[in-house]
Amino acid sequence: MKYILDFVYLLAGIAISPMVIYRMVRRNRYRTGWAQRLGKVSRKEPEKKCIWIHAVSVGEVNATGTIVKELQNRFKDFEIVISTTTDTGFARAKALYGDELAVFYFPFDFSLIRKSVLKKLRPAVCLFMELEVWPNFVQIAKELKIPTVVVNGRITERSCSRYKLIKPIARKIFANLSLVLAQTEQYAQRFREIGCPDERVIVTSSLKYDTAQIADKVEAAEQITAGLNIQNNKLWVAGGTGTDEEKILIDVYKDLQSNNQFADLRLVIVPRKPERFDEVAQLIQQNGFALIRYSQIKQGAKAPEHDCQTIILGDTMGDLRKFYSLATIIFAGRSLVPMGGSDMIEAAALGKCTMFGPHAFNFTQPVNALLEDDGAILVKDQNELLNAVRKCLTEPDYTQRIARNGQNTIKKNQGATKKTIEQIEPFCS
DSSP states (O other), X not given: OHHHHHHHHHHHHHHHHHHXXXXXXXXXXXXSOHHHHTTOXXXXXXXXXXXXXXXOSHHHHHTTHHHHHHHHHHOTTEEEEEEESSHHHHHHHHHHHTTTSEEEEOOOOOHHHHHHHHHHHOOXXXXXESSOOOHHHHHHHHHTTOOEEEEEEOOOHHHHHHHHXXXXXXXXXXXXXXXXXXXXXXXXXXXHHXXXXXXXXXXXXXXXXXXXXXXXXXXXXXXXXXXXXOTTOEEEEEEEEOTTHHXXXXXXXXXXXXXXXXXXXXEEXXXXXXXXXXXXXXXXXXXXXXXXXXXXXXXXXXXXXXXXXXXXXXXXXXXXXXXXXXXXXXXXXXXXXXSOOOXXXXXXXTTOEEEEOTTOGGGHHHHHHHHHTTOSEEOOSHXXXXXXXXXXXXXXXXXXHHHHHHHHHHHHTOOHHHHHHHHHGGGGO
């Protein structure tokens, strides 16, 4: 099966190579890490035992925070290494762990590369965050007697349906896993349906509840306030937005600005993908608004005086949580369009009134938990979004109640880290 997969990977690589080259040239992506993707990886402390954690992108990397800290505390004779797939995930991992941990791009799943890397790193256990299970990886790891564990596991209904189309193959792949630690019973059942043995699937809740920091303030957020001259403004922050969604947000903001009652409201848009910063900047200006890019403020530019006809574009990495901490209202993006949503746990943990659209299917459990506790607002379309924002701005007691309930929901759902470590511990003995 390994060599058949190698051939399929080769064909797929040839097919997508024009897109990869285009993005390298036009969007400055995929330009680094090729040696690592081809298997040239190393450890900082090769004399130690090793735990390999793989996290695809930013969200998965963020979810590693508490588990890495707890693993370091419990297993001091182990080295932890982190791999990521995307450029933004790599940047986030480097920002979180700096030179403390070995961080590298995830090597391609060709059998020769995979076997070479596993023998070089010699991990005692491999942890996949959420659902990044590669066929050759889990098969070769099993042959080398290296346990593989899905941590913070989740699988959407769409992904589950796709795996069921190739169920005999999926069953062989997922049967190679040593353990699946799922966020919810619903996710656990989906893993079972595609081939994971019942006794190897355990529900531990979501690590993102634990990594979300319960706080009222965020360090260095005041630099944003001063730099953008927004001390006297209410902020509506739309974070992790996606294609076609920014236009909806801008139109709602335009409606709000037509009422003098909301003259002190400022809109901050933070797109999910950095390569879309310029595209969103152009969209803002095309819709009649002035634009201020926070990247320019960080480089020393001066913000204009109070002007609600100017939309703020958060076009920097690592500042979203700071913007959230300053917000009156937060909209978790990629949810008014069918893109799966963006993390709303972090927003609610900061005690902010949080809302999202109907397409947050990548965050089913926190969506249900927050809505059940009246700790967030679901808006189904542009009109509902307008009405919800208007209500939050005119009824502060309502807004504060939603925010308070949301923060309490995050608190009561914490504890996944402890459960996860307890399940991993036998593999590290």
